[in-house]
Amino acid sequence: MFLDKIKELTAFELNVNPQELIYPPKSDWGDFSLPVFKKAQEMKLSPEKVGEDYKEKIFNNKKLERVIESSTYLGGYLNFFIKKEYLFKSILEDILKNKKKYGHNKSGGGNVNIFEYSNVNTHKDFHIGHLRNICFGDSIYKIALVNGFKASPVSYINDFGIHTAKAIWSYKKKYSENLNKCYANTVKKTKDDPLIVREVTSIMTDIEKRRGENYRLWKKTRKISLEEFNSIYKKLGVNFKKTYFESEVIKRGFKMVNTFIKKGIFKKSEGAIIADLEKYNLGILPIIRSDGTALYPVADLALIEKKSKDFKNLKNSYIIVDVRQKLYFQQLFKVLSLAGYKQNFFHLSYDFVTLPEGMMSSRSGNAVPFEKLYNKVWQELIIETRKRHPDWKEKKIEKNSDKLAIAILKFETLKISSNKIITFDIKEATKFDGFSALYILYGLARIKSILRKASFRPQSQLDYKFLNDKMEKELVSKLAKYPEIIIKSQKDYDPSEIAKYLFQLFKTFNEYYQKVKIIQAEEKTKKARLGFVYAVALVAQNALSLLGIDPLDEI
């Protein structure tokens, strides 16, 4: 929090709002800046005069004088330079002392938050849209942890919808072993055949009543689906504290619907059960179809009740689902507040993933399954790694490619703002250049390699005198900003902040690496630089962990 503190102190002593202090576009202009246009206008003075007045204030102030080296006025801005020794010492000691905890804060106050993501449907593929959901959710959850929340990830699996019956209809006819293909086939067939619709309905009834061959097949296929999901979670390194299933909450949901009818929150209309939210400008929320079957809210109500019971003192409940369900969640949360729920509900939305050739959906069967994408990336990596490391054993190549492939996929989905549609181009994603996980991990592997070759042992003290290169100053300023990045990513629920930060950090580092020798440097400089790049590695690994990415020792 060191840079924050200096900015706060400066703002306080100069009697300005801390938010007025900004970072200049170029680091050689200053460590931070204060625009003085506004003040100049208020006081009817020239900006230059105002700047000079502030300057005088700084150097007549004992507290500021200790940390601020100099200050220059430039075109309406007053730029501040922090004393170099002070900057290096404070930041690097903070990092070397706190290690994995550098940049963490307690702003969450230990409040209990749960994050629900990876809400997948059994009997359908886990595709690259789900990948965005799970990467986003997992990162937001991890960001909450380092901001001092007591956070838990949970998942809700939709294993009881009509889609399961549709998949089973084709599965019974041995259409395919792939459940998603079965599902897509049935959807196509039912379009112009009411007979098949009736058959599907009858399968669904058996599943709901939990009886006979259809129910047995449902259990079998459900298991196949869940095993697939679990292997993907394992690959992605994602763990849930709890997993909920629609089949386990739906019964309770129907009971709750009745209670809500009695409370007057739901009512009958045109044969269906609805919540009329017109007076809140939220339209109509259908709850139960005219044929008596459940829509989403039935299970969701029971799910929310269950989550509240499972997590004591639950304060904030987050649901990560794509933006198309925005209205639905507004409606659902309104219903909950009418029913007297006191906790905070949030829908964290993100836009969907499309392909260059257009929208994808599991219904039409053109969604890219996770496995397919993963294999493609993995194979590209294998080829490239073999070329670069002819001496590596095949097993090592495979293991490294696996870690890299996961890192690349996570990074690709997280580096883009959540309100932007990701157009997933397999060709682009397998290029591994520029703004990508590979660039960052490659830089990090360089640091690790240097530390290995120099037999580096971490020490908490550094001789800062020997860090005189301009690039070292640049890097320290970047390291200093990491705590603010953590806060910002929490405030905006935005992991892309972290991704961008990492890219910038390694852009600076690679430049430094190119310019400066570490192992061959003079002994004292070498020692200082080793400790310094070790600090860079610590911060990088912290940031990567928030994206759910593991570092590699070699690439």
Added chain:
RNA sequence: GUCCCUGUAGUUCAAUGGAUAGAACGUCAGCCUUCUAAGCUGAAUAUCUAGGUUCGAUUCCUAGCGGGGAUACCA
């Protein structure tokens, strides 16, 4: 119709009520007897249109145009 998101370089994305709007890809030209060249250096091109608020607008407001989404029984 109404509501929400969105429009920045050839492409994919950044940024901010403030300084010269940044990157990456692609293209071209350099850099490995030196810590990993999946790297570094250099070169061109952009804020949809029209108004308004402001010392200052790409950002905020209004209108229009383009793209996407939602809008009671899809999941």
